[in-house]
Amino acid sequence: MTEESITEILRTVKYPGFSRDIVSFGLVKQARGDHGKVYVRIELTSSKRDVAEAIDRDATKALAAEFGEDNIHVEVHLPTEETQAPQQQTTSGINRIIAVASGKGGVGKSTTSANLACAFRKMGLEVGLLDCDIYGPSIPLMMGASGRPEINAEEKIIPLNAHGVRVMSMGFINEGDNPVIWRGPMIVKTIQQFLFSVAWGNLDVLLVDLPPGTGDAQLTLCQTVPLAGGVIVTTPQEASLGVVRRGINMFRKVNVPILGIIENMSYFEDASGNRNFIFGEGGGRTEAERQNVPFLGEVPIIQSIREGGDAGVPVTAQDHQSGAGKAFFDAATALYSTAFK
Numbered sequence: 001m002t003e004e005s006i007t008e009i010l011r012t013v014k015y016p017g018f019s020r021d022i023v024s025f026g027l028v029k030q031a032r033g034d035h036g037k038v039y040v041r042i043e044l045t046s047s048k049r050d051v052a053e054a055i056d057r058d059a060t061k062a063l064a065a066e067f068g069e070d071n072i073h074v075e076v077h078l079p080t081e082e083t084q085a086p087q088q089q090t091t092s093g094i095n096r097i098i099a100v101a102s103g104k105g106g107v108g109k110s111t112t113s114a115n116l117a118c119a120f121r122k123m124g125l126e127v128g129l130l131d132c133d134i135y136g137p138s139i140p141l142m143m144g145a146s147g148r149p150e151i152n153a154e155e156k157i158i159p160l161n162a163h164g165v166r167v168m169s170m171g172f173i174n175e176g177d178n179p180v181i182w183r184g185p186m187i188v189k190t191i192q193q194f195l196f197s198v199a200w201g202n203l204d205v206l207l208v209d210l211p212p213g214t215g216d217a218q219l220t221l222c223q224t225v226p227l228a229g230g231v232i233v234t235t236p237q238e239a240s241l242g243v244v245r246r247g248i249n250m251f252r253k254v255n256v257p258i259l260g261i262i263e264n265m266s267y268f269e270d271a272s273g274n275r276n277f278i279f280g281e282g283g284g285r286t287e288a289e290r291q292n293v294p295f296l297g298e299v300p301i302i303q304s305i306r307e308g309g310d311a312g313v314p315v316t317a318q319d320h321q322s323g324a325g326k327a328f329f330d331a332a333t334a335l336y337s338t339a340f341k
């Protein structure tokens with residue numbers, strides 16, 4: 001009856017609605033055996049009572065099967081009011097915020113964010129897209145959105161509308177090619193403003209395109225923003241180099257659930273339909289399995305994906321749900337099933 005053996009059993013307890021367990025979500029704060037008794041303390045970050053009850057019941061049942069019903073003391077704690085209140089108050093109307101991250105630059109993170117946003121919109125959801133890439137905001141170009149946002153009567157910034165998606169980006173404020181030279185704390189402040197001083201209205205989901213990398217800036221952002229979860233975009237070759245693991249670790253450090261991995265630029269399909277796995281095959285899926293996180297799909301290299309981005313019309317905003325957009329629609333559907341419970 002060691003901490004390890006108790007924790008091992010708790011790994012079989014899934015967080016309701018997720019394929020991940022309560023240990024990997026970082027919710028188990030204490031697991032201890034003492035004179036034949038098991039003491040477990042679980043601290044939730046959500047105040048949903050039914051979630052707490054389900055976890056309490058499942059954890060108790062799993063431990064009782066091994067150590068006997070009378071020896072199990074499971075405590076499930078809901079977050080305290082102070083730790084919760086600011087989040088609810090400041091992002092009222094936004095149902096869930098999902099961050100899109102990558103360990104490295106240039107893997108197609110912004111392309112993926114823009115296409116997921118448009119796919120969710122086509123699926124009938126109310127969608128926002130927040131570009132947190134202060135230094136190289138590419139969302140305005142990809143979404144075909146430009147101009148200075150207006151301020152409403154409540155002095156909130158009105159996001160621009162592109163393809164039915166509400167979009168906010170530093171690119172709207174700092175128009176043109178002026179380089180933005182800022183220090184970390186200013187970036188976090190600006191992002192907070194984007195989150196809390198923008199008239200997002202009611203959103204089913206706000207997608208956040210994080211700056212590339214997994215350094216301090218990204219970590220701070222993950223802590224600042226009340227995230228429902230994170231998605232990691234990777235290419236096959238970076239997956240095999242452990243870059244994905246850095247992204248996963250970043251989210252885990254701040255207890256943000258990992259909603260899944262999307263592999264971009266998975267293969268190139270030639271004119272006769274042969275798939276060329278230029279960067280190797282299956283890297284993203286293998287890494288997802290190894291890390292025990294959902295794999296959301298593979299997006300091939302397709303010319304119209306690049307063209308759609310350059311023209312400001314992501315492929316998923318175009319009419320069809322087939323062809324180039326299909327892979328992104330499939331990924332959006334998979335993400336929907338892991339994140340929208």
Ligand SMILES: Nc1ncnc2c1ncn2[C@@H]1O[C@H](COP(=O)(O)OP(=O)(O)OP(=O)(O)O)[C@@H](O)[C@H]1O
Pocket residue numbers: 102104105106107108109110111112133136138212264265299300301302303305306307309310
């Ligand atoms: N699946 C794809 N097929 C074809 N082109 C793609 C695909 N994914 C991304 N691209 C192209 O690759 C380039 C880089 O993509 P993108 O800007 O989305 O990457 P990023 O990870 O956001 O980069 P950064 O780190 O600079 O923010 C863009 O020109 C984009 O159009």
Ligand SMILES: [Mg+2]
Pocket residue numbers: 109110111133138
């Ligand atoms: Mg980008």
